[in-house]
Amino acid sequence: MVALPLPPGSPDGLLYSADDRDFIVIEQRLAPIHQRQVALHEIGHFICDHEAAPVMTPEASRLLLPGLDPTLVHRVLGRDHSQSAAEREAEYIGSIIGQCISAWAEPRTWPVPQEAQELVARLTALEHPHTKGPR
Incomplete structure:
Protein backbone atom coordinates (compact mmCIF):
# COMPACT_ATOMS: atom_id res chain seq x y z
CA MET A 1 0.00 0.00 0.00
CA VAL A 2 1.38 3.38 -1.04
CA ALA A 3 0.09 6.89 -0.34
CA LEU A 4 0.95 9.37 -3.11
CA PRO A 5 -0.37 12.73 -4.30
CA LEU A 6 -2.58 11.71 -7.22
CA PRO A 7 -3.36 14.06 -10.13
CA PRO A 8 -6.52 16.20 -9.96
CA GLY A 9 -9.55 14.36 -11.26
CA SER A 10 -8.11 10.91 -10.59
CA PRO A 11 -9.76 8.42 -8.25
CA ASP A 12 -8.89 8.56 -4.55
CA GLY A 13 -7.34 5.11 -4.83
CA LEU A 14 -6.53 2.39 -7.28
CA LEU A 15 -5.60 -1.26 -7.30
CA TYR A 16 -2.65 -2.21 -9.46
CA SER A 17 -2.14 -5.94 -10.02
CA ALA A 18 1.26 -6.96 -11.36
CA ASP A 19 2.30 -10.49 -12.25
CA ASP A 20 3.80 -11.26 -8.85
CA ARG A 21 2.19 -8.74 -6.44
CA ASP A 22 -0.62 -6.28 -6.00
CA PHE A 23 -0.43 -2.62 -5.03
CA ILE A 24 -2.99 -0.20 -3.66
CA VAL A 25 -2.26 3.48 -4.27
CA ILE A 26 -4.14 5.98 -2.11
CA GLU A 27 -4.37 9.75 -2.33
CA GLN A 28 -2.06 10.92 0.47
CA ARG A 29 -3.95 14.18 1.09
CA LEU A 30 -7.11 12.41 2.27
CA ALA A 31 -8.06 12.34 5.93
CA PRO A 32 -6.80 9.12 7.60
CA ILE A 33 -10.29 7.68 8.01
CA HIS A 34 -11.01 8.35 4.32
CA GLN A 35 -7.69 6.73 3.34
CA ARG A 36 -8.69 3.64 5.34
CA GLN A 37 -12.04 3.39 3.57
CA VAL A 38 -10.43 3.89 0.15
CA ALA A 39 -7.90 1.13 0.93
CA LEU A 40 -10.65 -1.23 2.08
CA HIS A 41 -12.67 -0.39 -1.04
CA GLU A 42 -9.71 -1.33 -3.24
CA ILE A 43 -9.24 -4.54 -1.22
CA GLY A 44 -12.92 -5.21 -1.98
CA HIS A 45 -12.14 -5.00 -5.71
CA PHE A 46 -9.24 -7.42 -5.18
CA ILE A 47 -11.32 -9.92 -3.20
CA CYS A 48 -14.13 -9.82 -5.75
CA ASP A 49 -11.67 -10.06 -8.66
CA HIS A 50 -13.41 -7.22 -10.49
CA GLU A 51 -12.37 -6.77 -14.06
CA ALA A 52 -11.52 -3.35 -15.42
CA ALA A 53 -13.57 -1.99 -18.30
CA PRO A 54 -11.66 -1.37 -21.52
CA VAL A 55 -10.12 2.11 -21.64
CA MET A 56 -8.45 1.79 -25.01
CA THR A 57 -7.43 -0.95 -27.35
CA PRO A 58 -4.06 -2.62 -26.72
CA GLU A 59 -2.82 -1.07 -29.97
CA ALA A 60 -3.79 2.46 -28.85
CA SER A 61 -2.22 1.81 -25.47
CA ARG A 62 1.09 0.74 -27.09
CA LEU A 63 1.04 3.82 -29.31
CA LEU A 64 0.23 6.34 -26.56
CA LEU A 65 2.04 4.64 -23.65
CA PRO A 66 4.82 2.60 -25.28
CA GLY A 67 6.65 1.97 -22.00
CA LEU A 68 3.66 0.32 -20.31
CA ASP A 69 2.15 -3.10 -20.77
CA PRO A 70 -1.37 -2.67 -22.28
CA THR A 71 -2.73 -5.15 -19.72
CA LEU A 72 -1.39 -2.93 -16.95
CA VAL A 73 -3.04 0.15 -18.47
CA HIS A 74 -6.32 -1.75 -18.66
CA ARG A 75 -6.14 -2.97 -15.02
CA VAL A 76 -5.18 0.41 -13.56
CA LEU A 77 -7.23 2.83 -15.63
CA GLY A 78 -10.06 0.72 -16.91
CA ARG A 79 -12.34 0.17 -13.95
CA ASP A 80 -15.70 1.93 -14.13
CA HIS A 81 -15.73 4.54 -11.38
CA SER A 82 -19.46 5.10 -11.47
CA GLN A 83 -22.11 3.62 -9.24
CA SER A 84 -21.78 0.28 -11.00
CA ALA A 85 -22.54 -2.99 -9.25
CA ALA A 86 -18.79 -3.65 -8.92
CA GLU A 87 -18.20 -0.27 -7.24
CA ARG A 88 -21.09 -0.81 -4.83
CA GLU A 89 -19.89 -4.33 -4.09
CA ALA A 90 -16.32 -3.14 -3.41
CA GLU A 91 -17.62 -0.43 -1.09
CA TYR A 92 -19.82 -2.92 0.75
CA ILE A 93 -17.00 -5.45 1.13
CA GLY A 94 -14.64 -2.71 2.34
CA SER A 95 -17.17 -1.55 4.92
CA ILE A 96 -17.70 -5.08 6.23
CA ILE A 97 -13.94 -5.63 6.55
CA GLY A 98 -13.61 -2.29 8.35
CA GLN A 99 -16.30 -3.27 10.85
CA CYS A 100 -14.60 -6.61 11.48
CA ILE A 101 -11.05 -5.36 12.01
CA SER A 102 -11.60 -2.22 14.05
CA ALA A 103 -13.90 0.54 15.11
CA TRP A 104 -13.82 3.61 12.89
CA ALA A 105 -13.77 5.89 15.89
CA GLU A 106 -13.56 5.76 19.64
Whole structure:
Protein backbone atom coordinates (compact mmCIF):
# COMPACT_ATOMS: atom_id res chain seq x y z
CA MET A 1 0.00 0.00 0.00
CA VAL A 2 1.38 3.38 -1.04
CA ALA A 3 0.09 6.89 -0.34
CA LEU A 4 0.95 9.37 -3.11
CA PRO A 5 -0.37 12.73 -4.30
CA LEU A 6 -2.58 11.71 -7.22
CA PRO A 7 -3.36 14.06 -10.13
CA PRO A 8 -6.52 16.20 -9.96
CA GLY A 9 -9.55 14.36 -11.26
CA SER A 10 -8.11 10.91 -10.59
CA PRO A 11 -9.76 8.42 -8.25
CA ASP A 12 -8.89 8.56 -4.55
CA GLY A 13 -7.34 5.11 -4.83
CA LEU A 14 -6.53 2.39 -7.28
CA LEU A 15 -5.60 -1.26 -7.30
CA TYR A 16 -2.65 -2.21 -9.46
CA SER A 17 -2.14 -5.94 -10.02
CA ALA A 18 1.26 -6.96 -11.36
CA ASP A 19 2.30 -10.49 -12.25
CA ASP A 20 3.80 -11.26 -8.85
CA ARG A 21 2.19 -8.74 -6.44
CA ASP A 22 -0.62 -6.28 -6.00
CA PHE A 23 -0.43 -2.62 -5.03
CA ILE A 24 -2.99 -0.20 -3.66
CA VAL A 25 -2.26 3.48 -4.27
CA ILE A 26 -4.14 5.98 -2.11
CA GLU A 27 -4.37 9.75 -2.33
CA GLN A 28 -2.06 10.92 0.47
CA ARG A 29 -3.95 14.18 1.09
CA LEU A 30 -7.11 12.41 2.27
CA ALA A 31 -8.06 12.34 5.93
CA PRO A 32 -6.80 9.12 7.60
CA ILE A 33 -10.29 7.68 8.01
CA HIS A 34 -11.01 8.35 4.32
CA GLN A 35 -7.69 6.73 3.34
CA ARG A 36 -8.69 3.64 5.34
CA GLN A 37 -12.04 3.39 3.57
CA VAL A 38 -10.43 3.89 0.15
CA ALA A 39 -7.90 1.13 0.93
CA LEU A 40 -10.65 -1.23 2.08
CA HIS A 41 -12.67 -0.39 -1.04
CA GLU A 42 -9.71 -1.33 -3.24
CA ILE A 43 -9.24 -4.54 -1.22
CA GLY A 44 -12.92 -5.21 -1.98
CA HIS A 45 -12.14 -5.00 -5.71
CA PHE A 46 -9.24 -7.42 -5.18
CA ILE A 47 -11.32 -9.92 -3.20
CA CYS A 48 -14.13 -9.82 -5.75
CA ASP A 49 -11.67 -10.06 -8.66
CA HIS A 50 -13.41 -7.22 -10.49
CA GLU A 51 -12.37 -6.77 -14.06
CA ALA A 52 -11.52 -3.35 -15.42
CA ALA A 53 -13.57 -1.99 -18.30
CA PRO A 54 -11.66 -1.37 -21.52
CA VAL A 55 -10.12 2.11 -21.64
CA MET A 56 -8.45 1.79 -25.01
CA THR A 57 -7.43 -0.95 -27.35
CA PRO A 58 -4.06 -2.62 -26.72
CA GLU A 59 -2.82 -1.07 -29.97
CA ALA A 60 -3.79 2.46 -28.85
CA SER A 61 -2.22 1.81 -25.47
CA ARG A 62 1.09 0.74 -27.09
CA LEU A 63 1.04 3.82 -29.31
CA LEU A 64 0.23 6.34 -26.56
CA LEU A 65 2.04 4.64 -23.65
CA PRO A 66 4.82 2.60 -25.28
CA GLY A 67 6.65 1.97 -22.00
CA LEU A 68 3.66 0.32 -20.31
CA ASP A 69 2.15 -3.10 -20.77
CA PRO A 70 -1.37 -2.67 -22.28
CA THR A 71 -2.73 -5.15 -19.72
CA LEU A 72 -1.39 -2.93 -16.95
CA VAL A 73 -3.04 0.15 -18.47
CA HIS A 74 -6.32 -1.75 -18.66
CA ARG A 75 -6.14 -2.97 -15.02
CA VAL A 76 -5.18 0.41 -13.56
CA LEU A 77 -7.23 2.83 -15.63
CA GLY A 78 -10.06 0.72 -16.91
CA ARG A 79 -12.34 0.17 -13.95
CA ASP A 80 -15.70 1.93 -14.13
CA HIS A 81 -15.73 4.54 -11.38
CA SER A 82 -19.46 5.10 -11.47
CA GLN A 83 -22.11 3.62 -9.24
CA SER A 84 -21.78 0.28 -11.00
CA ALA A 85 -22.54 -2.99 -9.25
CA ALA A 86 -18.79 -3.65 -8.92
CA GLU A 87 -18.20 -0.27 -7.24
CA ARG A 88 -21.09 -0.81 -4.83
CA GLU A 89 -19.89 -4.33 -4.09
CA ALA A 90 -16.32 -3.14 -3.41
CA GLU A 91 -17.62 -0.43 -1.09
CA TYR A 92 -19.82 -2.92 0.75
CA ILE A 93 -17.00 -5.45 1.13
CA GLY A 94 -14.64 -2.71 2.34
CA SER A 95 -17.17 -1.55 4.92
CA ILE A 96 -17.70 -5.08 6.23
CA ILE A 97 -13.94 -5.63 6.55
CA GLY A 98 -13.61 -2.29 8.35
CA GLN A 99 -16.30 -3.27 10.85
CA CYS A 100 -14.60 -6.61 11.48
CA ILE A 101 -11.05 -5.36 12.01
CA SER A 102 -11.60 -2.22 14.05
CA ALA A 103 -13.90 0.54 15.11
CA TRP A 104 -13.82 3.61 12.89
CA ALA A 105 -13.77 5.89 15.89
CA GLU A 106 -13.56 5.76 19.64
CA PRO A 107 -16.76 4.39 21.14
CA ARG A 108 -18.94 7.16 22.48
CA THR A 109 -21.44 6.86 25.30
CA TRP A 110 -24.09 9.21 26.57
CA PRO A 111 -25.84 9.25 29.90
CA VAL A 112 -29.34 7.82 29.60
CA PRO A 113 -32.03 9.28 31.85
CA GLN A 114 -33.70 6.71 34.09
CA GLU A 115 -37.07 7.11 32.32
CA ALA A 116 -35.50 6.27 28.91
CA GLN A 117 -33.35 3.29 29.92
CA GLU A 118 -35.92 0.63 29.04
CA LEU A 119 -36.48 2.14 25.57
CA VAL A 120 -32.72 2.44 24.98
CA ALA A 121 -32.22 -1.20 26.01
CA ARG A 122 -34.91 -2.37 23.55
CA LEU A 123 -33.52 -0.26 20.69
CA THR A 124 -29.97 -1.39 21.41
CA ALA A 125 -31.11 -5.02 21.34
CA LEU A 126 -32.53 -4.44 17.85
CA GLU A 127 -29.29 -2.90 16.61
CA HIS A 128 -27.01 -5.45 18.27
CA PRO A 129 -28.98 -8.64 18.98
CA HIS A 130 -26.00 -10.23 20.72
CA THR A 131 -25.67 -7.32 23.22
CA LYS A 132 -27.86 -7.02 26.26
CA GLY A 133 -28.75 -3.62 27.67
CA PRO A 134 -27.47 -0.14 26.86
CA ARG A 135 -23.85 0.49 26.09
